[in-house]
Amino acid sequence: MNASAAALRIAIVGNPNSGKTALFNQLTGTRQKVANYAGVTIERKEGFYTAPSGRTVRVLDLPGAYSLSAASPDEAITRDVCYGRYPGEALPDLIVCVADATNLRLHLRFVLELKRLGRPMVLALNMMDAAAKRGIRIDTALLQERLGMPVVETIAVRRGGTAALVDRLDRDIAPLDAVPEPHDDLHVEVRALLAETVTAPRKTAALDDAIDRVVLHPVLGLAVLAVVMFLIFQAVFSWAKPVQDAIDAGIAMLGTGIGNALPAGALQSLLVDGVFAGLGAVLVFLPQILILFLFILALEESGYLPRAAFLLDRMMLAAGLTGRSFIPLLSSFACAIPGIMATRSIQDPRDRMTTILVAPLMTCSARLPVYTLLIAAFIPARTVAGVFNLQGIVLFTLYVAGIVSALAVAWVAKKLNKDKSEHALLMELPSYRLPHPRDIAIGLWERAMIFLKRVGGIILALTVLLWFLSSFPGPPPGATEPAIDYSLAGQLGHLLHYVFAPLGFNWQISIALVPGLAAREVAVSSLATVYALSGNEAGLPSIVAAQWSLGTALALLVWYVYAPMCISTLATIRRETNSWRQVWITAGYLFGLAYVASLLTFQVARMFA
Amino acid sequence: MRLSDLAKDATAVIHEVEDANLNDPIARRLRELGFVRGEPVRIVAQGPIGGDPLLVQIGFTRFALRRAEAARVQVIPEELA
Numbered sequence: 001m002n003a004s005a006a007a008l009r010i011a012i013v014g015n016p017n018s019g020k021t022a023l024f025n026q027l028t029g030t031r032q033k034v035a036n037y038a039g040v041t042i043e044r045k046e047g048f049y050t051a052p053s054g055r056t057v058r059v060l061d062l063p064g065a066y067s068l069s070a071a072s073p074d075e076a077i078t079r080d081v082c083y084g085r086y087p088g089e090a091l092p093d094l095i096v097c098v099a100d101a102t103n104l105r106l107h108l109r110f111v112l113e114l115k116r117l118g119r120p121m122v123l124a125l126n127m128m129d130a131a132a133k134r135g136i137r138i139d140t141a142l143l144q145e146r147l148g149m150p151v152v153e154t155i156a157v158r159r160g161g162t163a164a165l166v167d168r169l170d171r172d173i174a175p176l177d178a179v180p181e182p183h184d185d186l187h188v189e190v191r192a193l194l195a196e197t198v199t200a201p202r203k204t205a206a207l208d209d210a211i212d213r214v215v216l217h218p219v220l221g222l223a224v225l226a227v228v229m230f231l232i233f234q235a236v237f238s239w240a241k242p243v244q245d246a247i248d249a250g251i252a253m254l255g256t257g258i259g260n261a262l263p264a265g266a267l268q269s270l271l272v273d274g275v276f277a278g279l280g281a282v283l284v285f286l287p288q289i290l291i292l293f294l295f296i297l298a299l300e301e302s303g304y305l306p307r308a309a310f311l312l313d314r315m316m317l318a319a320g321l322t323g324r325s326f327i328p329l330l331s332s333f334a335c336a337i338p339g340i341m342a343t344r345s346i347q348d349p350r351d352r353m354t355t356i357l358v359a360p361l362m363t364c365s366a367r368l369p370v371y372t373l374l375i376a377a378f379i380p381a382r383t384v385a386g387v388f389n390l391q392g393i394v395l396f397t398l399y400v401a402g403i404v405s406a407l408a409v410a411w412v413a414k415k416l417n418k419d420k421s422e423h424a425l426l427m428e429l430p431s432y433r434l435p436h437p438r439d440i441a442i443g444l445w446e447r448a449m450i451f452l453k454r455v456g457g458i459i460l461a462l463t464v465l466l467w468f469l470s471s472f473p474g475p476p477p478g479a480t481e482p483a484i485d486y487s488l489a490g491q492l493g494h495l496l497h498y499v500f501a502p503l504g505f506n507w508q509i510s511i512a513l514v515p516g517l518a519a520r521e522v523a524v525s526s527l528a529t530v531y532a533l534s535g536n537e538a539g540l541p542s543i544v545a546a547q548w549s550l551g552t553a554l555a556l557l558v559w560y561v562y563a564p565m566c567i568s569t570l571a572t573i574r575r576e577t578n579s580w581r582q583v584w585i586t587a588g589y590l591f592g593l594a595y596v597a598s599l600l601t602f603q604v605a606r607m608f609a
Numbered sequence: 610m611r612l613s614d615l616a617k618d619a620t621a622v623i624h625e626v627e628d629a630n631l632n633d634p635i636a637r638r639l640r641e642l643g644f645v646r647g648e649p650v651r652i653v654a655q656g657p658i659g660g661d662p663l664l665v666q667i668g669f670t671r672f673a674l675r676r677a678e679a680a681r682v683q684v685i686p687e688e689l690a
Contacts, residue, residue: 067641071634105668106643187645200669209653212671216664218657310673314658323662323673422677424635425662426642429671 007048007056009090010169011081013114014098015107016064017303017430019126021045022156022439023098024061027166034446043344051170060092066106068113072347082117094173095121096165101131101138101153102205102431104198108190111147120173121149124165128153130433135201143197149176157436208431215307225308232295236334236365240287247283251276270467275460285335288365289451290444292334297443300327301435306427313425319407320414322346322423325355329406332362336569338447340576348423354413356577357586358406360569361562363399366520370560371398373524377545378553394557401561409589462567466515466526489514489530503559503595504552504602513559520563551605555598562594612650612665612674612682620651621684623667629681636681643667644682 014020024032028047045061062081063074070076077086084091097114099107111123125131125138144151152168155161215221255276262268299305305327313323321329324346332339339359346352375391382390469489476486493511500510508530516523528540544553574583615621626644628636644650644667653671654664662675 066638069637069641071638103669106670109641109643187643187648212654212664216654218655222657306673310654310662310664311657313673313675314656314661317675422629422635424638424678425673425675426635426638426678427673428642429664429673 007058008051008094008169009058009060009092010094010096011060011062011092012096012098013062013078013082014064014126015066015100015103015110017428018064018098018100018103018107019156020064020098021061022436023096023124023126023154023162023165024059025439025442026156026159026162027057028059030442032442049166051166053170055170057169060089065110067110074344082114082119091119093120094169095119096124096169097121098124098126098154098156100431101125101128102134102136104138104194105190108193109186112186112189115147115149115176118176120175122165122168122173123147123149123151124154124162125151126154126156127433129155129158130205130431134205137199139197143193146193146196149173157439205431211432212307212429215304216310221307221311225311228299228304228308232292233333235295236288236291240291243287244284247287251283266471269471270464275464285365286448286451288368289334289338290448292365293331293338293444293447294440296327296331297440298435301433301439303430303432306429309427310429317423318411320354320410320412321358321407322348322351322355323425324427325351328355328359329362332359332364335364335366335451336360336362336566337572338450340569340572341450343576347426350417350419351423353577353582354410356573356582357413357589358410360586360590361402361406361409363402363561364520366566367398367560367563369524370516370520371395371557373541373544374553374557377541377548378550398557398561401558405561405593409593462515462522466522466529470511470529493530502602503598504549504555504606506548506552509552509556516563520560520566523560549605551602554605555602558601559594559598562590562597610684610686611680612652612684613663613676613679615650615652615684615686617652617655620649620687622687623648623650624683624685627681627683633681635678639678639681642672643670650682650684 012020012024024045024047028049031049032045032047034043034045043063046058047061048056048058051057060081062078065075065078067075068079068082070079080086081089081092082095095114095117097111099111115121123143125140125143128138131138140151140153150168150173152165154165215224255272258276259268259272262271296305299308309323309326311323312326316323316325325343327345328339328342330339331342336359339362340356343352343355343359346355372395375394379391379394384390384393466489469492470487472487474486489511490507492514493507496510496513497505497507500513505513508527511530512523512526515526524540527544531540531543570583570587573586574580577583610621612621612623623644623646625646626636626639648667651666652663653666656662660676662673663679665672665674665679
């Protein structure tokens with residue numbers, strides 16, 4: 001029998017923070033497929049499970065919405081799918097509306113709005129455990145009678161917490177009566193329902209009140225935020241190190257092993273210098289990205305991130321951003337790609353564009369290899385003021401330079417924008433909850449896949465391309481210069497040298513900048529390739545320390561603060577904004593800033609040298 | 610009185626949400642989020658700079674509103690209600 005022919009298609013709908021995604025994860029486990037909706041870049045999550053009756057159930061996880069009168073692109077998707085208007089998305093057979101049992105005052109309004117669609121519908125009262133803990137009692141049977149639809153209690157974060165829902169979905173569910181009415185009286189209806197069916201001793205959880213008193217305190221709150229940020233960065237850089245070293249060594253060993261097994265020649269060179277070097281360059285960042293996302297996901301699930309956005313909103317507003325920009329910009333410290341994708345949660349299109357514009361200025365982990373190489377080579381490991389490490393201070397300064405530049409660029413963008421109408425914040429601060437390991441694991445898995453697929457593919461392709469450009473054409477017989485001088489890359493480097501000489505960059509750097517434009521971290525391995533193919537046998541750090549001036553090194557560091565971004569980021573901007581203009585603006589201003597800032601740095605350094 | 614003028618920890622009852630301009634989407638969203646007549650509200654916290662944004666408790670939910678957003682909400686302070 002063809003199971004998919006008889007498959008039941010259900011859509012999970014509900015307010016933000018109602019636990020939809022946890023419910024989706026509990027229902028479908030790892031049988032999920034994440035893609036984008038056609039034409040837009042809002043995540044489309046679909047999964048399936050097999051019901052006790054043997055029927056296949058396809059589950060669609062729709063973006064959270066407060067209302068069917070959409071205020072953001074996310075909400076528009078939910079609205080259109082519910083109405084069966086979304087192109088390429090069939091009208092779901094059944095709507096599972098998820099409501100947080102501890103927040104029915106808000107969530108029931110949307111339930112009533114959805115009810116008026118007249119579709120077959122089930123209400124999942126989620127987080128029943130939290131409701132019970134807070135002494136909230138809900139007369140589910142009465143609520144079911146009043147709503148005229150099946151009401152099932154769920155605890156999405158607990159194993160088996162959705163058994164009742166799975167069981168109920170396996171039985172027939174009748175469609176409701178469509179009521180084409182205005183929504184004005186929904187609040188009145190909600191109040192009547194609550195009065196009849198819910199008894200709640202307190203408005204909010206005592207724990208939430210206590211945590212918020214500290215975390216949102218004007219002084220203590222900012223201190224807590226600073227400590228949290230510090231711990232995250234500490235963890236990203238210290239925990240990841242051993243894993244990164246292991247990956248590095250493992251890939252190198254594999255490359256050498258394969259290199260030894262193959263006869264010397266073009267194929268061997270391609271595999272060892274191209275494919276394995278490129279693969280290593282990508283995989284090495286995975287631990288840092290995963291650790292950063294572990295924290296971001298845990299903080300997001302716990303409900304803390306919106307608090308951070310609350311604390312920073314006024315500051316970010318002054319710079320032309322919004323508190324909501326905080327989360328995407330924080331992600332951009334790992335990699336701008338997930339950061340830019342995270343801007344989907346920003347409702348105001350202007351705020352979203354500005355956030356996307358400045359996200360590449362956050363120091364992503366791909367810049368670290370460049371920074372560490374140059375800092376190790378040029379900045380003495382001295383102790384300053386007894387406690388601080390000079391190298392650490394320089395690294396910190398580079399991070400701060402990125403942040404300050406981002407605020408300045410956002411401020412200029414705000415001044416240039418002609419549309420001065422009001423930007424809205426209107427942000428819900430959810431209840432605190434303990435992050436669930438499974439949801440974090442699934443989130444991490446998704447992030448890892450995005451990174452490996454999108455970034456990995458491009459970086460691998462570029463490394464191979466660079467290997468090709470640096471190896472062909474080979475030197476003519478009786479050539480006196482190193483082989484790379486005759487290659488395409490060598491010729492290109494000498495040409496670019498005219499442009500970059502005022503910044504103090506030599507032709508080797510100029511070559512490495514080309515793939516560095518495409519993916520920053522490749523710059524270091526490119527430099528290594530270029531110097532290796534130029535006949536330098538010493539390691540890259542000693543070559544750099546011996547052959548470059550301090551001015552050149554500083555100019556290159558500054559270049560990478562602005563570093564005309566990687567191709568993957570530009571491609572992501574194109575996809576997320578659907579606009580080539582935004583791509584050109586971003587690439588153009590980054591290139592301009594990088595050039596001017598490096599030029600100033602080099603010329604000033606030369607004056608003092 | 611406006612919600613934006615309410616002191617921290619003070620409670621009030623919502624009178625109505627006013628449109629700042631024609632078809633004000635922010636006012637509409639506020640109403641959808643439950644800012645409707647008769648609903649009790651409380652200012653739970655204020656942002657560290659200039660007391661902006663405000664954290665408003667309404668029903669079981671907490672919303673962060675900028676002062677300009679909160680200024681759309683007319684409230685009647687507790688002691689008068």
